[in-house]
Amino acid sequence: MGLLQNKPEDLAAKARQAYDDGRQRFAVRLLDLPSAKDDEVDSWSRHIEAIEATGWIVDHFSTVPSDRGWNHGYVLFMRR
DSSP states (O other), X not given: OTTTSOOHHHHHXXXXXXXXXXXXXXXXXXXXXXXXOSSOOHHHHHHHHHHHTTTEEEEEEEEEEOTTSOEEEXXXXXXX
């Protein structure tokens, strides 16, 4: 996580607020830093689980590589 990415609980709080506000969609951008040692992107899993725990479910997911060697994940959630 560190300086570049919100903690799962921070994104969950934003997702909960959006849900409580009646929003129908919630989108986030996640970063996959190149320091990972295996194929699981654990931080993305934790972020998605935290957001889904507030009442959202993943609707669409896409990734885009950056010129710095990171992957950006764009996740669109919809209300359950």
